[in-house]
Structure formats: structure tokens, C-alpha cells
Amino acid sequence: MSTSNFTRRGLLKTSAVAGAGLALPTYLSAANHAGYTNAPQGDTVTLGFNVPQSGPYADEGADELRAYELAVEHLNGGGDGGMMNTFSSKELTGNGILGKKVEYVTGDTQTKSDAARASAKSMIEKDGAVMITGGSSSGVAIAVQGLCQEAGIIFMAGLTHSNDTTGKDKKANGFRHFFNGYMSAAALAPVLKNLYGTDRNAYHLTADYTWGWTQEESIAAATEAMGWNTVNKVRTPLASTDFSSYIAPVLNSGADVLVLNHYGGNMVNSLTNAVQFGLRDKQVNGKNFEIVVPLYSRLMAKGAGANVKGIHGSTNWHWSLQDDASKAFVKSFGTKYGFPPSQAAHTVYCQTMLYADAAQRAGTFNPCGIAEALEGFEFDGLGNGKTLYRAADHQCFKDVLVVRGKENPTSEFDLLEVVEVTPAAQVTYEPDHPMFAGGALGTCNPGA
């Protein structure tokens, strides 16, 4: 006769040992077989979309999420395929990535570095995301890029325009499709020279954080090189809402150009305030007073309404472009959602496609394999013409659009018009350019 002598304590002990025993081999086997973090098991692969879903950039984050969903649909063979049909690399066939169906998880960056890192960490550790992408701020991008480097995960940056992302804070596991402050300056300077001449006095108002500083430095250097004088550079707190006390002294400073190194809500308010103060109707030094917004976002420009009319800036991509790739993307996105995509949507769609294609070409999800496939990769057919993912700093080099606020918009989306497409060669710089110096790319980290 057998007796069962289960006790509570005994049961707990046994289950703990068994649990540990079961968990250990899975962990070891993943590491042993694949040799990298979150190697996809089974027939799916999980991507992590880390975008601002709350906070001031939530609308931009929502547009990024729409583009990600569209990209996943196209990768899995749904929809009309969008830019997969125009992409110069033909590796992607609508059969997922490496035959695995693409799934995704999302995180909320809240446009705060610590929140963004926490959501990225959770997607990597809990959801097994093999790649992290997205974001709408350079502070966030740099923080998440650092985390991905440590975790052995590829980071495909979303909107980040600071020189530092692929400059002093560059990382081997991080890749940026979006352009940067230097490129904006290089593209804008010749246009500004043609429009406003070489004898100008510029006054900078700058958002006081990494992106603002690098853009201010870039624009000041480029405009001074063509003969402009920089009258003053004033840093404004990121939390400012009313810029009147910063704008009021501008007219009396002898400046005849105001450069607004502001983004998002800051840009909307500072531009609105500047127009309220009537700066654009004034004459200084015998010339018309001008305002420049070096980085434009159509979604954000909407908040400034009619104030953007006639004001020049630069942008990464715009839905009115007439190349086949842009048309395909606008059609695909517009049919699904009913309005044209923003530059944020375009960038993150491209980043997803580029990651998928690199994995396909490398034949692995190993971050080092993917990094190798992306480094020095030249492609076309994603809406910006011929593009190079430079190996030295993981920055994309492509044409930059100089845009102007449209005088007679025909719809609520029709706010900007492209005035010049600056060729990639004109915005290319050496990897050791002083504005990008310091920091090292390091080596790729596969994690695990």
C-alpha cells in the first residue's frame, strides 16, 4: 500500500527546483543555438515599436504607429505592397522576414528618456522583441540607442535630427534613416543665400537640449560661411510656452533674420508669437525681416496655421513628391487611413523595410549579421532617391528637401511646398567632421 506524503513545503520545494530546471535549458539553448538576444523561436518574429503614445508628440507617434502597421501588413503579404514594389532590393516577397510571420508589440516613450528606456527594456525582456524602432525626439533616440547597444538589439531610429545621434553618441547597433542638423544647414544655406543675400544678421532662438544645440551650431556655421553675421544665440527653456519675452527684443537687436531652432509645441508657439509681433511686416537695415524654421514637420506646422506661409525650412520627406516610391507610399497609406502620411510615418516605414530587407539578405536575425548587411548598403525606391547607409557612422545620406509654407493651401494637408531638392552630395560630410567628432561606433553587440 502506497502512502502519499505531500506536504506544502515539499511541494513548493519540488516545484521551485523543477521550474528552475525547466527554465534553465530554454535560456541556455536560445543562447547556444543562436548566439544573440531574442532569437526568434517558432514561425514568428517580434518587432518592438517604441513611439510616443502620450504626451505632446502623441499625434506624431500615432502616425508612426499607422506606418508601422502598414509596413507589417506589407511584409506579411497584405495590402498593395506599398514601397516594397519600388524598393531597389527585391529580397522581400510578402512572406514575412526569413519566412517568419512578422508580429509586433508597442511601447509608449511619452517623449521622456527614462520612460522610453523602460518601455524598450520591457519589449526586449518580456515580449522578446528582436528589434526596437521609433521615437520622436533626439533625447529619447540617444537613450534608447544606448540601451539597445547594451542589450544586443538593433535600433532603427525614428525622428531624431540631432547631429549627436550618429555623431558623438553613435552606436554600432543603431541606425538612422532621418537626416540631421548639419544636413538641414547644408541644404538651406544656398537657398537662403539666393533669397536673402549674403549680408544678413541672424538671431537664433534655440530649444535648450541636444537637438537645439547641434542645429544652432550647424545653421550658424553654414550661414556664417556665406557671409551672414550671427547677432545673438538665445537658449529658451524646453518647457516655455510663451516666447514673447524672447521675441520682443529681436527687432531692436539689429537682426534682420530670426532662426527658430524649435520643434513641436515650441516651434508652433515661437513662430505664432513672432508673427503676432509683426516681425514679418517689418523692415530692418533696409531689408524685409525674415524668419527661418530649419526643421519643419507638417504635422506640427498645422498647429501654427497660416503663420507658416512663406517661411522656409527643411524636411526629410513630403507626401507631394512625385517619384514612383513616394506615390506608391502615399497611395497605400492614404487608401488605408484617408489622409497623407507625415515624414515621421515615411521614416519609420522605411526603417522597418530596411531592417527586414537586411535580415533577409543576411539570412539571420543576428544583430551583427544585420548590421553588416546595412553598413554601406546603397538603395533606391524608398522615396528619397539614391540613398547610402554609411558604414562609418550608420547615417543615411540622401537628398534633402527645402520647403516653404504654402501661400494658398488647397487642403488641410497642403501646408508645405518643396522649393528645392538638395542632392545628397551637397549635404554629405566626412565621418570625422568636428560637429560629429567624439564617441566611437564600437563593435556590434549580439547580446545573449
Next chain:
Amino acid sequence: MDAIILQILNGLDKGSAYALIALGLTLIFGTLGVVNFAHGALFMIGAFCAVTLQRILSLSTVTLSKTETNFLGQPAEIKTPYVESWFGPEAGAAIIDWSVPLAILFSIPVMIAIGFIMERGLIKHFYKRPHADQILVTFGLAIVLQEVIKYFYGANPIPTGAPEVFKGSFDFGVLLGFDPNAIIYPYWRLVYFGFSALIISAVFAFLQFTTFGMVVRAGMADRETVGLLGINIDKRFTIMFGLAAAVAGLAGVMYAPINSPNYHMGMDFLVLSFVVVVVGGMGSLPGAVLAGFMLGILESFASMNEIKSLIPGIDQIIIYVVAILILLTRPRGLMGRKGVMEE
């Protein structure tokens, strides 16, 4: 000199907004004894009243164009606002142009109603609770209101322009004998200052010269005795809550053209307005107004380049530094009375 005059003007303008919000806050605190952290949200809702009226007035009939196409190559939609088809294109366009001033009329009943619902529905249950509880519940309410607005209107700022005649700026410099362009100031900000002065005077006149106001003032001084005299002071205080909500709402409506409204504009003003109330003296109406203008002007001066180059970052902390200095020397604030929040 011209720079100083310019920053005083700027400060008056910022101060107007602080003073209006702080006035409502201190009115609620003085009557009901509640520290209302949702007051910034009322300012924000006021601004969204302007946005809403603009949208209502811009409601349009949609017809498909035969010639124009949209971004997908389909026939473009042509929108004709109803007001334009009812009153003719010119009158209709003028009505839409004047939507912000019109929103003043629209916002008063809306804000009073919101104030009533807030007070009767939630805040009244917290009168006998500690201030910490009141702060928590009203702060929570502020976040809820903020998210509700974000749900319906999105996170991006929404342009809400002033009427065309108020666009541009006025050259004070020429008037005072300075060079042209030395002191310019936008017309709408002057309107805002004038409007605030009007509202503040109206509130004071109401409290000073009406029987209702007299009872309320008596209630603020000694609630118990007024109650013993057989006056339903609670009912009057509820009305004061509605009134304070309307003042915050009006401040918001008129602020909409200055900075495009967004869902968290209330929070941006809330903390500063609290500092204003504390500096002015808890429960003191003239103190709130005085401190509002004073701190607004100080903040403007601190953002002058000459001062920023001497003490970097001073523009971000000046208000708090001054608040600390004043509270150290006058613990009850500038015009605070004995016995308020000291029991």
C-alpha cells in the same frame, strides 16, 4: 530704457493670465476652503471653448469638385461653411473670423455649468477632508479632463486666430519718442490685457457693491455666523465656484489666439498660478492680482539677454526664488490675513 518698457508690457500680459487664474483659485479657496488643482484645466477648457465654437461655425456642406483632385487623385472635397451659405460669403466669413470674441458668450454658460457639475458632483464631498485629499482629487480630475480633451482634439496645438483687425502690432516706440520698431506690441495682447483688467474689476465690483457679494464676503470672513443668521451660504459658495470657473474659462478663451491651445496648457499655468496665490496671500483677492502682475513682470525681466548672461537659467527659476524670499520675510504672503490655513 526701451527694453525695460518692452518687458514691462510683456509682463503685464503674462501677469494678466496669472492674475485671472489666481483670482479664481483664491476665490474658491477663500469661499469653499478647497485647494483646487483642477483650476488650470478650467483655463484649458476655456481655450477649447474657442476651438469648439470655431469648429461649430466652420461646419460645412461638402461637395465634390469637378476639376480639383485630392492627394489620391480622387475628386477633391469643397467645403462651404453653413454660415456662409446662410448669411452670404462675406458676412459668413466675418462671423468665422470673429469666432474667438464670440466664444466669450459661448463659454460663460458652458464654464458655469462645468463648474457646477464639478462642485456638486465631486468637490463638495471633500469639504471636510484634509487639504491633501482635496489636492489629490482635484489633481486627478485635472488629469482626467486633460485626457478627455486630448481624446477628442488630439495632442497637437490647434491654431485659433484672433479677428483679422487685431493682427499685427502697435509701435509704442514712435509714440514715446524712440526709434521705430524699438517697442512694438501685438494688438491682441493689448486686448488681452484690457479684457483681464475689465474682468478683474467686474469681479471686485460684484463682490464689493452687490448684496450677494457682501454676503459672500461675510461668509469668507466668518462662515459660521453668516450661517447662524439663516443665510444659505453653501448655495452662494457654489455659485461662486461657477463664477470662478467662468473667470478661468474666459481667461482661456481670450488666450487661444496668443498660443494655439493644446491639452496641457492648463498644467503649464497651474503651478505658477499657485505660486501667485501663495505669494499674494492665501484667500486674498487683491493679493492674487498684485502678485500675478508682479511675478509676470519679474519673469519677463529675467528672460532679458542682459540678465540671462549675468545669471544663466534665471528665467526658469526667478518666480520660485522670489516666492521663497517673500515667504521667508512675510510668511502669510504679500496681503495674506491671519488665520487663513493656520487653524
